[in-house]
Amino acid sequence: MNQLFLVSSGPGDLDLIPPLALKAISAATDIVAYGLYIDLLGSLVEGKTQHSRELGQEIDRARLALDLAASGKTTALISSGDIGIYAMASVVFELIDRQVQGDESHPEWLDVEIEVVPGISAMQAASSSVGALLGHDFCTISLSDLLTPWETITKRVHSAGQGDFVVSFYNPVSVKRNWQLDHARDILLQYRPGSSPVVLGRNLTRLDETVRVLTLDTLSAEDVDMFTLVCIGNSESRVIHRDRNIRVYTPRGYSKKL
């Protein structure tokens, strides 16, 4: 059976990649990934045929992975974080769906067995690095308006505010696009206090990791780049200051029972 593994490589630390992902990579002869991720994987992908593509070539990467697997090569398409969250898995299934609908001419894709291996997403690394920011109901919103209309995005930010969800912004800025984050902040400020804690996690779990804790009213797109995960507490999230150690968590309300 022709096999394609969609593999999550987690936030960065190789110790956060579960054995199931390593087994999938090990079983593959061919690896498709964004070049930087291949570098991070180091010896895990040694000896395999590596097909690196640049960011922004998502459809190319998904097609290549399906073509390689359909040609009989056991293939691993790798995304950082969880491949099912703002990453390549949905692109692959969009292409499969197009083939089933007759919008592609690759019937051989439908003979590929696809297995998705989940992983740890950036929001989870950010939350655990400071404590438990995702401790109660939360949502994730991508601020990239490349594929989603900005009005849909703003509607979601309003909904996140109305529902008082902890909010993780993925793709908060890019080289060409940096005004959306400040707009999103201003929307959230209509619903929750300016003192709500914000965690900026950059290169999480990597050697050059930085984690900053600030407040919503001081959040600025200038302090954020495309490697940063922005996670904003809800109106009940709390910061514990103790010595140099800052902790941030969102209570579920157990204390009310004490």
Add this chain to the structure above:
Amino acid sequence: MNQLFLVSSGPGDLDLIPPLALKAISAATDIVAYGLYIDLLGSLVEGKTQHSRELGQEIDRARLALDLAASGKTTALISSGDIGIYAMASVVFELIDRQVQGDESHPEWLDVEIEVVPGISAMQAASSSVGALLGHDFCTISLSDLLTPWETITKRVHSAGQGDFVVSFYNPVSVKRNWQLDHARDILLQYRPGSSPVVLGRNLTRLDETVRVLTLDTLSAEDVDMFTLVCIGNSESRVIHRDRNIRVYTPRGYSKKL
């Protein structure tokens, strides 16, 4: 330094536990967990002092873990899924916060070094088991009204509907509580079609895993138990039917570019 690890043991499959979690468990002399999870971990916790507590004793478990660590025993408090998502991490930090505020009399807790090890949550296992249901903006809502007022929960379900988020319901029902899920379904039906796909994942990644795909208008609390994760697609989520193989994914919209 007195050390407490807050460790995520993932959805069930031991192959989905990353090495960082195994290292934390390995370093611990004492393990605190819900009894069933300890059983699932099997040989990983052999030779360690095991302190099992029943479900519903979350505060007891958190206190016990802090007490053990404060007494000098390297301790691992373990939750299934991601310990930072509807699990024990926020309970521990609520207790630490109470101590800092002067509402507890355990100054020794503040000398405990706490490290949180993230893991794969049930929604990620559900999404990857069917394809990529979490492929675009999503939210998670706990339907347990034990600690959160039902009006707050319904407000969040309305917001999830307004924002057209993919929605994962944690704690969808319990032995004593099963009417909330049907109410939540009816709220979502005000905003998205009855044909929206729903995935019911029970005992995900375990030997007795079952995954069912249905539609929102046929979702019923009668088909769900406390071991089930309910994940509901947004208005754009799609089902691919092909032979016995059902795939469900939420597109980010790459196809529109083709």
